[in-house]
Amino acid sequence: MAREIFIDTAECTGCELCADRLPEVFEITREGFSRVHNDSGADTRRIQDVIDNCPAECIHWK
Template identity: 40%
Template sequence: MVPRVNKGECISCGVCVDTAPAVFRFDGENRAEVYDPNGADAAAIQEAIDLCPVTCIYWDE
């Protein structure tokens, strides 16, 4: 399972980037994206998922 961001829903709040900076970053349009799905353990990624205010991060196969 890998985390993914539904960029169309991202409001660029930065919570995921702050929570797991080795996994998430902003793209050129200031939307979050996953650049290293192995940059943090599942618990840290889950924390980012739980904290995202618009619930646009999810686990994918």
């Protein structure tokens, strides 16, 4: 089973790094924070790379 991603939107700055690197998984909402629109849109290693580079450290595995 694919791992689920959790974004702590209270901490997200809307910098768009995640959506730029993995647009098949992340998108920026009109409210200006990231959301996951497709949990299975990329392999775990690429998602982990985005998690490791999120400047707000607000993306986590559930």
